[in-house]
Amino acid sequence: MPEGHSVHRIARQFAANFVGSTVAVSSPQGRFAEGATRIDGHRMIDARAVGKQMFLEFDNDLWLRVHLGLYGAWDFAGDISVDPTIAAANGRMGQTNQRGTVLDSAGENSLHSIGAPRRTRLRMSESEKLEPEITEFPPEPIGQVRVRLLTDTAVADLRGPTACEVLDPAQVDAVIAKLGPDPIVDDGPEAENRFVTAVRKKGTPIGLLLMDQSVVSGIGNVYRAELLFRARQNPHTPGKQVSEETARALWRDWVRLLRIGVETGQMMTMDDLDDESYRKAMASRDDRHWVYKREGLPCRICGTHILLEEMAGRKLYWCPVDQA
CATH class of the missing domain: 1.10.8.50 (Helicase, Ruva Protein; domain 3)
Incomplete structure (x- = not known):
């Protein structure tokens, strides 16, 4: 199960690549179709994590709450900004020099050699994996995608979460109030x-x-x-x-x-x-x-x-x- 650091890193991806953009929301799997219609076409204005739970705020005063649980994962793709700690290791997290300059596998400074944004695919869950660059955008959904969030330049697909629901501000406050x-x-x-x-x-x-x-x-x-x-x-x-x-x-x-x-x-x-x-x-x-x-x-x-x-x-x- 992803621990707190993973969920905060996922929230950072949304902050970098989705917040401020109008988002088309759908449920390729169909299980979240009703919830998707409530936030479809609205602008994402915030992304935050509290512990193992993530909250995405939209400009119609609604939030998407996601708890990945044991099997959940987000797939990001498109012209996304890749964290240099991922890019430097080509997705094999940790194979990089974190003390000082961030180096890629060829010993080059990843902030310059990788560049950002980059048209690629990134899976984020308990671990993180950078996959080969995509050839078309948006890519076809892979597997049972509960919800797809799509902008002009980036897409995020969610699979296998324990919780995925649309909440109003009072409901969000109630969830957070129960957390340490x-x-x-x-x-x-x-x-x-x-x-x-x-x-x-x-x-x-x-x-x-x-x-x-x-x-x-x-x-x-x-x-x-x-x-x-x-x-x-x-x-x-x-x-x-x-x-x-x-x-x-x-x-x-x-x-x-x-x-x-x-x-x-x-x-x-x-x-x-x-x-x-x-x-x-x-x-x-x-x-x-x-x-x-x-x-x-x-x-x-x-x-x-x-x-x-x-x-x-x-x-x-x-x-x-x-x-x-």
């Missing part, structure tokens, strides 16, 4: 205090609270495992037994890691890497995380084998020594 704080939306003291209070009043294990979108927005399996290891926090500890200091440290670390994810397109969770190690980590998940997907391998700190267990139906990775 999102550091990209608000990383100030009020958001931090809200998170700390929510955690420390519950007897639920902290490993579950971090995945509860009403407690904090945007954290999924990867960030949950990595945040808890970085804090040396046992995932089974009830929230009300987590110290205030640790709860605040978890929030501040989430602020930092989320921003790194939005800027690089990668859930980079390891610190203090030299340039070569950083490039390896950006190119391969095996070198990017402390515990996630490392079950049975030695902990990078103590050497104990990383454990894998199930917590409320989701996989949990942790070190039984460093997080004892």
Whole structure:
């Protein structure tokens, strides 16, 4: 499932390529035909993400809410501005030097060699993939497209979302009110205090609270495992037994890691890497995380084998020594 950084990056694509334009909205699949007619032909005036949910505002005071869930994805195509962290790697996210100049696979500065906008196709979900340039515009829909958003120069196709609906402002406010704080939306003291209070009043294990979108927005399996290891926090500890200091440290670390994810397109969770190690980590998940997907391998700190267990139906990775 896409985590918070992915949804914020998708919102950025809409801000760069759709906001300010009149949009033709259709439902090639047919399942969203009624909703599409409500916003068809209107100008998109805003694109924002809160946690794992995205909201697109139109000039008739209506919003399109999308939650990608486990299987959803957006395909962008046309003369779109491609984020250099994608273009430099030709879609293989992370195969680029993020420290300083952004280089493409030939070692050239992608901001100049790739150029923007570019007539291409870009898939954005849990990961991002840049596909070959398109030969006609708009391209034919591929697969079961729930909704198509089309301007004179760009198209976005949505497939397989958990939620796709048109809402009025009051309904949008009601959805957002149920969500926990999102550091990209608000990383100030009020958001931090809200998170700390929510955690420390519950007897639920902290490993579950971090995945509860009403407690904090945007954290999924990867960030949950990595945040808890970085804090040396046992995932089974009830929230009300987590110290205030640790709860605040978890929030501040989430602020930092989320921003790194939005800027690089990668859930980079390891610190203090030299340039070569950083490039390896950006190119391969095996070198990017402390515990996630490392079950049975030695902990990078103590050497104990990383454990894998199930917590409320989701996989949990942790070190039984460093997080004892």
